[in-house]
Amino acid sequence: MDNYCPPECACYGRVVQCSDKGVDRVPYGIPYNSRYVLLMNNHIDRIQLDLFSEYNTMEFLALTNNRLTDGAIEGAFEGVPVLKRLYLDTNQLQSVPNDLPTSLEELRLDNNQVEGMSETAWTHCPGLLILSMSNNSLGNGTQSLPIAVLSPLCKLRALNLDHNQLTSVPLGLPLSIKELYLKGNRIEEFRNGAFDGKSELVVLDLSKNRLTNKGLHKDSLVNATHLESLNLEGNRLKQIPQHLPLSLKTLNLESNFIRSIKKRAFGALKNLEHLGLTKNKIFKVAVGAFRTLPVLHQLDLGHNRLRQVPRQLPKSLHSVSLTHNTIQTVPRDSFCWGNTTLSLSGLVRVQLQNNAIDLSNIDTQAFRCLRGFQVVNFY
Numbered sequence: 227m228d229n230y231c232p233p234e235c236a237c238y239g240r241v242v243q244c245s246d247k248g249v250d251r252v253p254y255g256i257p258y259n260s261r262y263v264l265l266m267n268n269h270i271d272r273i274q275l276d277l278f279s280e281y282n283t284m285e286f287l288a289l290t291n292n293r294l295t296d297g298a299i300e301g302a303f304e305g306v307p308v309l310k311r312l313y314l315d316t317n318q319l320q321s322v323p324n325d326l327p328t329s330l331e332e333l334r335l336d337n338n339q340v341e342g343m344s345e346t347a348w349t350h351c352p353g354l355l356i357l358s359m360s361n362n363s364l365g366n367g368t369q370s371l372p373i374a375v376l377s378p379l380c381k382l383r384a385l386n387l388d389h390n391q392l393t394s395v396p397l398g399l400p401l402s403i404k405e406l407y408l409k410g411n412r413i414e415e416f417r418n419g420a421f422d423g424k425s426e427l428v429v430l431d432l433s434k435n436r437l438t439n440k441g442l443h444k445d446s447l448v449n450a451t452h453l454e455s456l457n458l459e460g461n462r463l464k465q466i467p468q469h470l471p472l473s474l475k476t477l478n479l480e481s482n483f484i485r486s487i488k489k490r491a492f493g494a495l496k497n498l499e500h501l502g503l504t505k506n507k508i509f510k511v512a513v514g515a516f517r518t519l520p521v522l523h524q525l526d527l528g529h530n531r532l533r534q535v536p537r538q539l540p541k542s543l544h545s546v547s548l549t550h551n552t553i554q555t556v557p558r559d560s561f562c563w564g565n566t567t568l569s570l571s572g573l574v575r576v577q578l579q580n581n582a583i584d585l586s587n588i589d590t591q592a593f594r595c596l597r598g599f600q601v602v603n604f605y
Contacts, residue, residue, distance in 0.1 A: 230257055231255075232244070232253035232255045232256060233253075234247045234249055235253055235256070237257070240259060240261040240283070241260070241261065241264070242256050242257065242262065244256075244263070244264060244265050245265060245267050245268070245288070246266070249269065250269040251270060252265060252270060252274065256281075258281055259283050260281065260284055261283055261284060261285050261286065262284075262285065263281075263288070264286075264288045265287075265289050266289070266290040266292075266313070267291045267292075268291075268292050269292065270289065270293060272294070272298035273294070273298060275301065275302075276305065277302065278303065278306050279305035279306075282307055284306055285308055285311065286310065287311070287312050289313060289314055290314070290317075291317075292316075293317065294317040294319065295317075295319065295320075296319055296320055299323060301325055303323065303325060303326060303327055304326070304327060304350075306329075307329060308329050309327045309329055309330060310329060310330060310331045310332065311331065311332040312326070312327075312332070312333050312334070314334065315334045315335060315336040315358070316337040316338070317337075317338055318338065319335065319340060320339045321347075322343045324350070328351055328352070329353070330353065331353060331354060331355045332354070332355060332356040333351070333354060333357050334356075334358045335357075335358065335359045336358050336360045336386070337360070338361075339363060340359060340362040340363065340364060341362070341366050342366075342372075343371065343376075344372070345372075348377075348378040349378045351379075352378055352381065354381065355383045355384070356382075356384045357379065357382060357384070357385050358385075359386065360390070360407070361388070361389045361390075362390050363390065363391055364387060364390035364392060365390055365392040365393060365412075370392050370393060370396050373396075373397045373419075374397070374422075375396070376396070377398060379400050380400055380402060382400045382402055383403065384404065384405040385399070385403050385406050385407070386407040387411070388408065388410055388411075388431075389411070390410075390411050391411065392408065392413055393411075393412050394414065394417070395415070395416045395417070395446070397419040397422075398420075398422055399421055399425075401421055401422075401423050401424065401425050401426060403426065403427055404427060404428045404429065406427060406429070406431070407429075407431045409432070409434050409435075410435070411435055412435065413436060413437060414435075414437065414438070414441050415437075416437060416441060418443055418444075418446055418448060420446065421449040421450065423449060424451060425452070425453075427452060428454050429453075429454065430450070430457070431457040432457060432461070433458065433461070433478070434460040435460070436462055437458065438461075438462045438464070442467050444469050445469070447469070447470060448469075450471050450473075451471060453473055453474060454473060454474060454476065455474075455476040456470065456477050458477075458482070459479070459502070460480070462483060464484060464485065465491075466488075466491040466492065470493070472494055472495060474495055474497060476499065476500040477501050477502070478502040479503050480504045480506070480526070481505040481506070484506040485507045485510070486508065486509065486512075487510070487512060487515045488512050488515065490515075492516070492518050493518070494518070496521070497521065498519050499521055499523045500523065501516075501525050501526070502526045503525075503526060504527065504529050504530070505530075506529075506530055507530065507531055508527065509532060509533070511537075514538040515536065516540050520540065521542050522542050522543060523542060523544045524544065525539070525543060525546045525547070527546070528547045528550050528551070528577070529549070529550045530551050532548065532551040532552065533551075533552050533553060533554055533555070534556070535548060535555070535561075537560055537563070538560070539561060541564075541572065543571075543573055544574055544575070545574065545576075546573065546577070548576075548578050549578065549579045549580050549581070550579075550580045551580075552581065552582050553578065553582060553583055554581075554584070555583075556578075556589065556592040558592050560592060561573060561592065562591075562592065562593070562594050562595035570595055570597050573596055573597075573601055574601060575601060575603070576596070578602060578604050579603055583604065585604065
């Protein structure tokens with residue numbers, strides 16, 4: 227009955243809330259006209275055969291944090307004609323269901339035990355936009371995914387494979403992907419072929435992997451011409467990566483092993499606005515190394531081994547952090563260089579805390595173009 231609500235649940239219009247009820251089965255009597263059915267945080271270990279076959283209007287089904295296995299959900303979803311969002315995260319699944327509805331747009335399989343996948347599963351849901359499979363066992367520590375295994379998902383926009391066991395960036399990914407998350411894998415290699423054609427990728431997170439400069443191949447991002455955010459934090463890089471897309475606006479290189487920055491290290495990254503280099507081993511920066519970044523707004527060089535403030539920092543900077551270094555001197559042409567008589571610096575925050583600067587011997591002319599000493603933080 228459309229106006230009935232199971233006693234274990236609470237119903238609000240066409241939303242049925244049965245989460246956190248301690249049930250081990252899907253409650254009997256959920257109205258057929260329900261649009262949103264929430265069954266999270268229960269003990270459900272199987273779904274009765276054909277249970278959802280009459281739910282012609284159900285768009286969202288959440289089964290997060292239950293005890294579902296592969297056999298327990300076999301055939302459970304193929305008869306739901308308009309299901310768009312299916313949450314099966316935090317269960318006991320070992321494979322991707324092969325009977326996903328063609329209407330599906332979002333699938334969450336995080337925190338399961340999935341070790342692999344095949345194209346077969348994805349041919350049933352070509353309209354999928356969001357796929358999240360973090361905290362599984364994909365790759366199993368010895369291989370990556372099969373080439374082009376996700377190719378049927380030609381409309382996919384966001385793919386999350388964080389915290390799996392991949393050793394290389396998957397090849398043949400859909401060109402439609404705008405956001406790709408690969409944090410916390412075992413990736414040692416990123417070679418050309420991740421995208422076979424011009425990619426729409428905007429955000430790429432490769433943090434906390436095992437990438438070296440050698441493993442980050444020259445042509446790995448050649449097709450990512452729209453990439454704006456690249457996160458390489460927590461890898462094994464010893465130099466600033468080369469051949470990065472000119473479209474980059476944010477580059478995170480924190481917690482690597484970079485020791486020095488050469489004059490042309492950043493090439494022609496004319497659009498870069500945010501650069502993170504904290505927690506490296508940087509002791510040397512070539513004069514004007516950051517001058518090639520004409521719109522850089524934020525620069526973080528904290529927790530390195532610098533003995534002086536880098537010279538000829540970009541005039542576009544709004545904020546620069548140099549905390550926790552061994553800085554003793556501030557050269558006159560660090561913040562103020564070129565023709566400084568026409569305008570003040572755009573800097574609003576200079577962080578110099580936890581260094582070895584002797585304020586009694588500091589050259590105040592080094593700050594002559596700043597808006598005031600309140601901009602500079604020594605303590």
